[in-house]
Amino acid sequence: MNPYIALFRGINVGGSHLLPMKELKLVLEMSGCVDVQTYIQSGNAIFRSSMSDADRIATRLTAAVSKSHGFEPRVLVLTRGELESAAAGNPFPEASENPKSLHLFFLAGRPKQPDLKSIDALKAKTERFALKGRTFYLHTPAGFGTSKLAARAERLLGVEATARNWRTVTALLEMVKAAPGRL
Numbered sequence: 001m002n003p004y005i006a007l008f009r010g011i012n013v014g015g016s017h018l019l020p021m022k023e024l025k026l027v028l029e030m031s032g033c034v035d036v037q038t039y040i041q042s043g044n045a046i047f048r049s050s051m052s053d054a055d056r057i058a059t060r061l062t063a064a065v066s067k068s069h070g071f072e073p074r075v076l077v078l079t080r081g082e083l084e085s086a087a088a089g090n091p092f093p094e095a096s097e098n099p100k101s102l103h104l105f106f107l108a109g110r111p112k113q114p115d116l117k118s119i120d121a122l123k124a125k126t127e128r129f130a131l132k133g134r135t136f137y138l139h140t141p142a143g144f145g146t147s148k149l150a151a152r153a154e155r156l157l158g159v160e161a162t163a164r165n166w167r168t169v170t171a172l173l174e175m176v177k178a179a180p181g182r183l
Contacts, residue, residue, distance in 0.1 A: 001034065001048040003179070005083050005172055006061060007106055008043025009074040009162040017071050019043070024065075031064045035179060039171055043073070044164070046175050054079060076106050076162050080176050082134075087169055091130040092139045099167035103144055105136035105153055108160040115156045122156070123149045136161065 006028070011019045019027075021038040024045060028036045033047035051057050054077040066072045078086075086104055095102035110133060123129060127149055128139045136157060140147045144165070154161045164172075 001050055002052055003046070003048055003080040003176060004033075004054060004057060005078045005080070005176065006043075006045045006047070006058070007076045007078065007162045007164065008045075008061075008065075009076070011043040011073050017069075017073060019065065019069055019073075023069070027064045027068050028061065031060050037175055037179065039175060040168065042168075044168060044172055046172060046179060074108075074160060074162065076108060076160075078106065083169070083173060083176065086135045087173055089132050089135065089137075090166075091132070091137055092128060095139050095141075096166060096170075098141070099170070100144065100165050101139060101141050102166040103138045103140070103150065103163045104166070104169055105138065105157070105161040105163045107134040107136060107157065110134055111157045111159045113158055115158070119149060119153065119156050122152060123147075129153075131157070138163075 011017045021041060025036045025038055028045055028047055033049050036045060036047040038045045049057055058075040058077040061075045062072050092102055114131060119129060124142060126141045130137045136153060138150060140150060144150050
């Protein structure tokens with residue numbers, strides 16, 4: 001059984017695509033996932049699966065939510081190693097003092113032609129960013145919700161993404177390390 005982290009995009013936001021975490025856990029379990037744990041209402045889960053292809057798991061989970069709840073969320077499934085590497089690659093460790101100021105955008109694939117020039121031009125003076133493989137790091141000391149770059153990063157990178165703040169990333173890492181079955 002392989003450990004995985006599922007990041008669901010766009011659920012429980014603004015009153016649409018409601019999927020309580022108890023129900024999400026049940027959907028994952030009915031899809032063959034074991035030792036399922038969820039974290040906060042924004043769609044984060046850790047689990048183990050006998051499947052060895054993260055993309056196939058994501059497709060299966062999307063279909064399961066569609067069947068049970070009538071909408072198809074974007075699901076990005078990471079291995080434990082991918083999450084650990086993304087956290088270890090954090091170029092802004094000082095942001096951990098304000099963990100909501102640092103967001104990691106987990107990308108569906110490696111950007112082929114990211115528009116880094118436009119990203120640089122769009123960022124506020126206090127913002128910093130870095131692109132490392134399939135992770136885009138964005139430090140927004142003045143606030144993520146007001147960041148023009150945060151709102152347009154996915155389009156400028158040219159690849160689907162889902163963002164999590166540093167607090168969520170570190171919480172998921174701790175959950176994986178402490179999980180039953182030693183995820």
